[in-house]
Amino acid sequence: MSENKEKTAGELLREKLVYKPKNGFTKLSDTELAVVNAYCEGYKAYLDASKTEREAVTAAIALAEKKGFVPYTAGMALKAGDKVYLNNRGKALLLATIGTRPITDGVTIAAAHIDSPRLDLKPVPLYEDSEFAYFDTRYYGGIKKYQWTAIPLALHGVIVRKDGTAVTVTVGEDENDPVFCITDLLPHLGGEQMKRSAGDVIRGEDLNLLIGSRPLKDDEGSEAVKLNILNILYEKYGVVEEDFLSAELEIVPTYKAKDVGFDRSLIGAYGHDDRVCAYPAVTAILDAGTPAYTAVTILADKEETGSEGNTGMQSAFLRYFIDDIAAAFGEKGHHVLSKSICLSADVNAALDPIYPEVMVRSNAAKLNYGVCITKYTGGRGKGSTSDASAEYMAQVRGILDQNGVLWQTGELGKVEAGGGGTVAMFIANLDVDTVDLGVPVLSMHAPMELVSKIDVYMAHKAFLATMKRD
Ligand code: MN
Numbered sequence: 001m002s003e004n005k006e007k008t009a010g011e012l013l014r015e016k017l018v019y020k021p022k023n024g025f026t027k028l029s030d031t032e033l034a035v036v037n038a039y040c041e042g043y044k045a046y047l048d049a050s051k052t053e054r055e056a057v058t059a060a061i062a063l064a065e066k067k068g069f070v071p072y073t074a075g076m077a078l079k080a081g082d083k084v085y086l087n088n089r090g091k092a093l094l095l096a097t098i099g100t101r102p103i104t105d106g107v108t109i110a111a112a113h114i115d116s117p118r119l120d121l122k123p124v125p126l127y128e129d130s131e132f133a134y135f136d137t138r139y140y141g142g143i144k145k146y147q148w149t150a151i152p153l154a155l156h157g158v159i160v161r162k163d164g165t166a167v168t169v170t171v172g173e174d175e176n177d178p179v180f181c182i183t184d185l186l187p188h189l190g191g192e193q194m195k196r197s198a199g200d201v202i203r204g205e206d207l208n209l210l211i212g213s214r215p216l217k218d219d220e221g222s223e224a225v226k227l228n229i230l231n232i233l234y235e236k237y238g239v240v241e242e243d244f245l246s247a248e249l250e251i252v253p254t255y256k257a258k259d260v261g262f263d264r265s266l267i268g269a270y271g272h273d274d275r276v277c278a279y280p281a282v283t284a285i286l287d288a289g290t291p292a293y294t295a296v297t298i299l300a301d302k303e304e305t306g307s308e309g310n311t312g313m314q315s316a317f318l319r320y321f322i323d324d325i326a327a328a329f330g331e332k333g334h335h336v337l338s339k340s341i342c343l344s345a346d347v348n349a350a351l352d353p354i355y356p357e358v359m360v361r362s363n364a365a366k367l368n369y370g371v372c373i374t375k376y377t378g379g380r381g382k383g384s385t386s387d388a389s390a391e392y393m394a395q396v397r398g399i400l401d402q403n404g405v406l407w408q409t410g411e412l413g414k415v416e417a418g419g420g421g422t423v424a425m426f427i428a429n430l431d432v433d434t435v436d437l438g439v440p441v442l443s444m445h446a447p448m449e450l451v452s453k454i455d456v457y458m459a460h461k462a463f464l465a466t467m468k469r470d
């Protein structure tokens with residue numbers, strides 16, 4: 001045993017003056033860690049149920065309805081404590097809890113996206129080659145194409161027939177389901193392929209999903225394997241080949257979210273980006289009760305392809321929703337927006353010690369250090385970023401610290417290493433104070449991404465504390 005030594009003047013000064021983030025594990029009690037672990041079981045269940053944006057909306061609505069949220073209808077009267085949601089075409093979602101303050105004091109927004117990089121079927125996807133049937137694909141979002149071969153894949157989505165009736169398709173998730181696969185060349189014959197650059201090892205047009213190999217029995221015609229698949233699809237779903245023209249079918253990894261590491265500190269799964277922020281943004285508004293400021297959670301689609309389209313964050317759907325809420329109180333939407341604040345809830349790249357060369361350690365987010373505030377994203381000379389103001393950064397730091405949220409900061413890599421964007425700038429463009437705050441990720445955009453359980457829970461705590469500001 002050593003005596004409790006008095007701290008030196010230098011130690012005291014260091015504590016007072018130096019910014020030194022710490023591993024969250026060293027700061028949490030066993031009781032708090034148990035809360036973290038329990039919360040992450042809920043997150044894993046949400047992930048497994050939400051491999052596409054449509055499924056993420058459905059699963060979020062189910063959670064919200066259990067807490068009393070009802071569908072918003074145009075012109076609806078609203079008062080403090082009311083909980084409403086607006087389902088935007090099944091692919092984006094707005095949740096709101098009306099606060100006790102006047103609506104013109106502004107709202108608190110948490111905005112995450114629920115689309116993830118994947119492979120989409122082409123409009124005419126089905127073809128036969130050398131007695132194999134395939135689905136032809138076009139990838140969605142930024143992927144390393146070589147990561148998508150030789151792994152088990154599932155098919156999720158919807159086919160809408162000409163008469164408007166829809167059939168939901170999920171194949172590859174049930175234990176008894178078949179799965180699908182994209183083949184790769186054996187190393188023995190891959191010499192020339194391996195000389196190509198990594199972006200070219202597997203080409204976009206090589207991402208063809210193998211879906212069958214048996215010809216229709218007793219048929220002498222051409223493309224009998226394709227015909228056999230069409231027959232199976234007709235019998236199971238009542239669809240014909242032309243119906244693929246009005247379908248949204250997505251190919252995603254089959255596996256479920258799993259704990260990673262002997263210590264179970266991490267979660268490995270497909271689609272953390274950005275359901276790892278979407279789930280906390282939802283649980284926060286569900287736990288926020290009746291806040292002072294009206295709370296709004298947005299789950300947006302199309303972030304991975306630039307936030308375009310009527311379910312993406314560049315669409316007017318948020319503005320219209322705020323207009324409608326303001327109108328319920330006889331106010332104007334833009335007066336609400338200009339007083340509002342937003343946490344743009346998206347993931348950031350975490351320091352990977354195998355690839356430290358793309359990061360500056362002092363400005364890199366680390367797994368287990370808590371939720372990450374990112375003042376600006378973009379790349380190079382702050383291109384394509386809204387860049388949060390010093391004043392707003394200070395407000396957010398204050399809220400997080402007052403509420404015991406473990407947080408850190410991180411840039412998206414070195415100045416000239418690349419970069420990327422989030423929905424932050426589209427919401428900031430509506431005259432809203434906006435900053436990125438989300439969970440750091442390893443292997444971002446890979447078929448299996450890694451996050452820390454502590455960071456996931458701290459995202460929930462951060463959104464909750466911000467929504468409950470007074
Ligand atoms: Mn993202």
Ligand code: MN
Pocket residue numbers: 273304445
């Ligand atoms: Mn992304």
